[in-house]
Amino acid sequence: MSIFINKKTKVLVQGITGRDGSFHATQMKDYGSNVVGGVTPGKGGSKVADIPVFNTMEEAVSKTGANTSVVYVPPAFTVDAIYEAVDAGIKLVVCITEGIPANDMMKVYPYVKAKGARLIGPNCPGLISPDESKVGIMPGTIVKKGHVGVVSRSGTLTYEAIWALTQAGLGQTTCIGIGGDQVIGTNFIDCLEAFENDQATKAVVMIGEIGGSDEEIAAEYIKKNLSKPVVAFIAGQTAPPGKRMGHAGAIISGGSGTAAEKIAALNKVGVPVAGSPTEIPAVLKELMSKAGKKAAGTVKKPAAKKAAKAATKKTATKAKVKKTTAKAAAKKKPSTKKTTSKRKNK
Amino acid sequence: MKIHEYQAKQIFAEGGIPVPPGDMATTPLEALAIAQRVGKPVMVKAQVHVGGRGKAGGIKYAENAEAAKVLAQNILGMDIKGLTVKKVLVTAAEDIITESYVGIILDRTTKQPVIMVSPAGGVDIEEVAAKTPEKIFKLYVDPVLSLKSYQARNLAYKLYRDINQVRQASDIIIKLYDVFWKVDASLAEINALITNPSGEVIALDAKINIDDNGLFRQREVAAMRDPDAEEPSEVQAREADLTYIKLDGNIGCIVNGAGLAMATMDLVKRYGGEPANFLDIGGSSSPQKVVTAMSIILSDSNVEAILINIFGGITRCDDVANGILTAFRELKPSIPVVVRLTGTNEREAANILKSVNLPYADTLDNVVKKAIELAGME
Numbered sequence: 001m002s003i004f005i006n007k008k009t010k011v012l013v014q015g016i017t018g019r020d021g022s023f024h025a026t027q028m029k030d031y032g033s034n035v036v037g038g039v040t041p042g043k044g045g046s047k048v049a050d051i052p053v054f055n056t057m058e059e060a061v062s063k064t065g066a067n068t069s070v071v072y073v074p075p076a077f078t079v080d081a082i083y084e085a086v087d088a089g090i091k092l093v094v095c096i097t098e099g100i101p102a103n104d105m106m107k108v109y110p111y112v113k114a115k116g117a118r119l120i121g122p123n124c125p126g127l128i129s130p131d132e133s134k135v136g137i138m139p140g141t142i143v144k145k146g147h148v149g150v151v152s153r154s155g156t157l158t159y160e161a162i163w164a165l166t167q168a169g170l171g172q173t174t175c176i177g178i179g180g181d182q183v184i185g186t187n188f189i190d191c192l193e194a195f196e197n198d199q200a201t202k203a204v205v206m207i208g209e210i211g212g213s214d215e216e217i218a219a220e221y222i223k224k225n226l227s228k229p230v231v232a233f234i235a236g237q238t239a240p241p242g243k244r245m246g247h248a249g250a251i252i253s254g255g256s257g258t259a260a261e262k263i264a265a266l267n268k269v270g271v272p273v274a275g276s277p278t279e280i281p282a283v284l285k286e287l288m289s290k291a292g293k294k295a296a297g298t299v300k301k302p303a304a305k306k307a308a309k310a311a312t313k314k315t316a317t318k319a320k321v322k323k324t325t326a327k328a329a330a331k332k333k334p335s336t337k338k339t340t341s342k343r344k345n346k
Numbered sequence: 347m348k349i350h351e352y353q354a355k356q357i358f359a360e361g362g363i364p365v366p367p368g369d370m371a372t373t374p375l376e377a378l379a380i381a382q383r384v385g386k387p388v389m390v391k392a393q394v395h396v397g398g399r400g401k402a403g404g405i406k407y408a409e410n411a412e413a414a415k416v417l418a419q420n421i422l423g424m425d426i427k428g429l430t431v432k433k434v435l436v437t438a439a440e441d442i443i444t445e446s447y448v449g450i451i452l453d454r455t456t457k458q459p460v461i462m463v464s465p466a467g468g469v470d471i472e473e474v475a476a477k478t479p480e481k482i483f484k485l486y487v488d489p490v491l492s493l494k495s496y497q498a499r500n501l502a503y504k505l506y507r508d509i510n511q512v513r514q515a516s517d518i519i520i521k522l523y524d525v526f527w528k529v530d531a532s533l534a535e536i537n538a539l540i541t542n543p544s545g546e547v548i549a550l551d552a553k554i555n556i557d558d559n560g561l562f563r564q565r566e567v568a569a570m571r572d573p574d575a576e577e578p579s580e581v582q583a584r585e586a587d588l589t590y591i592k593l594d595g596n597i598g599c600i601v602n603g604a605g606l607a608m609a610t611m612d613l614v615k616r617y618g619g620e621p622a623n624f625l626d627i628g629g630s631s632s633p634q635k636v637v638t639a640m641s642i643i644l645s646d647s648n649v650e651a652i653l654i655n656i657f658g659g660i661t662r663c664d665d666v667a668n669g670i671l672t673a674f675r676e677l678k679p680s681i682p683v684v685v686r687l688t689g690t691n692e693r694e695a696a697n698i699l700k701s702v703n704l705p706y707a708d709t710l711d712n713v714v715k716k717a718i719e720l721a722g723m724e
């Protein structure tokens with residue numbers, strides 16, 4: 001199990017004939033992703049690593065039945081590429097490109113949302129579900145199939161954390177980089193919600209950094225909605241205020257968005273923050289063993305399933321499920337398939 | 347990117363926002379000429395990218411042109427928070443009846459521009475927000491639908507009672523919103539927006555920050571960048587396509603990726619050192635970038651050791667290793683350099699570096715500890 005992408009994901013590469021596009025299309029294919037095509041206007045009919053190239057997204061989607069695209073086109077053309085993807089019916093757009101004006105993204109975001117699609121990024125490494133699919137640029141060599149969900153605003157820092165998890169024997173369900181820009185399509189709480197609903201995910205690692213207040217919002221969300229253990233890491237404790245630390249979104253402005261505030265917010269809701277990325281596995285293991293008894297309670301009872309069906313509002317559903325499961329702790333494990341597939345269809 | 351007040355006022359004026367007449371001067375004689383042209387008392391304002399210019403003595407009132415010349419003489423060359431004043435704005439002094447605040451920023455949570463107005467202007471707006479939040483009025487604007495006249499008018503009514511002033515202010519708010527979009531601003535601010543004795547509403551100050559990501563299509567604005575107002579090493583780094591921010595510590599850091607660069611700095615502090623810089627060499631790094639990075643850090647005399655921390659994904663460790671080799675040949679560093687290269691092509695990298703016999707570390711934590719140890723800190 002995984003979130004957002006799996007074996008069935010059919011990927012189109014926008015900008016496939018470019019330097020980055022062709023390299024990563026090949027890498028994704030080699031990893032086992034189902035890369036069904038690429039798009040570069042004017043290069044239709046050609047092939048990149050045996051992947052067919054189309055002139056337009058419309059044509060590519062109609063001929064391949066793709067549901068996902070990954071964007072490598074240069075920043076001046078990226079926004080157009082995202083619009084083109086969602087207009088062609090793509091439901092998941094992963095935007096790797098860095099350097100897109102924030103003002104453009106403010107207009108793109110509501111459009112993508114209105115089309116019922118999801119945008120991940122921009123300025124992100126994409127995502128990988130080990131042994132299932134990789135969409136983006138994360139190195140396939142560092143991941144391992146398992147039960148930890150990883151969500152991060154960073155790239156290489158995420159690799160560092162994933163590698164530490166893998167070495168410690170903690171495999172992953174999905175690792176997702178949501179991007180370092182100010183305006184991003186998918187934020188922490190979208191991923192936390194998906195991980196909570198994913199049966200295979202038993203724990204979550206969340207990697208944040210200075211700037212904005214997404215980590216604080218995530219902390220509140222975790223407190224209210226997450227039954228699974230979460231460990232965090234926050235980068236930028238030594239970052240000076242007012243300076244953009246590489247990522248457009250990593251800036252302490254007007255004295256807010258500091259690492260200290262974020263760490264305090266997370267600690268307040270019981271989320272431990274590791275002192276180093278390499279210490280994440282140890283902190284996670286400790287938390288998981290503590291939550292051992294509680295973890296048995298996360299298995300949903302049939303009664304809870306009925307309640308979930310009856311309730312229409314998501315939040316209400318969750319509260320009910322939680323209460324029932326707490327009571328039903330340590331009981332026999334029921335089949336959970338139905339609940340899961342239902343949630344995924346939402 | 348930050349631009350100066352005089353530049354922001356040029357953009358305001360082009361956008362139809364009323365600003366007092368004036369111009370920028372780099373010499374006392376230029377200041378004299380501008381003041382004569384203005385033909386009334388002027389303010390002489392230091393143009394540096396820091397707040398608190400007034401308190402530091404960088405903003406002064408001159409009764410006449412001769413006085414403006416003398417003040418310009420004093421202010422030019424003045425040091426304000428470590429920055430030397432090389433430009434002053436000479437601008438007509440206005441008699442102030444009321445002072446308000448108007449600002450637009452991008453709100454990350456709602457992903458919309460938010461317009462903030464306050465009748466308590468002319469002071470630090472963050473202080474107003476902290477102490478008297480009820481004096482700040484916010485409007486989140488739908489970026490697709492854009493700002494409507496009535497919305498601007500409603501905001502203007504929070505500032506003024508007089509319909510003429512409301513009309514002027516709502517016009518200014520609409521024009522400021524247009525400027526925000528036109529120049530790819532991440533912040534556009536008027537503090538203070540004043541009324542004078544004849545009832546006119548005027549932008550007495552102007553501040554615009556530009557979204558760096560928008561610069562590729564903002565040629566005119568990009569040309570406003572003032573290298574004099576920035577750290578020379580940061581300018582050099584930007585020209586080499588590196589992201590570098592100078593700090594005051596003793597451990598130089600060369601890292602790939604912004605998040606990892608920050609985390610590495612944090613660990614330097616955690617293990618008892620002080621980071622000398624933030625430096626992200628970016629993805630797919632050419633060897634030359636490593637050489638430039640090393641030379642920038644070596645020019646900082648506070649640095650006692652350099653650590654190179656690379657987690658190879660797109661970045662290939664052998665490319666970085668070749669860069670390190672070249673850097674050693676060309677720059678002959680006299681301080682310790684500790685290396686950790688892991689990920690793509692790490693074995694090739696280790697082979698390349700055999701000849702220089704560098705202290706090598708296997709993990710993120712160890713490379714940091716080793717650098718601190720070699721800097722004689724632990």
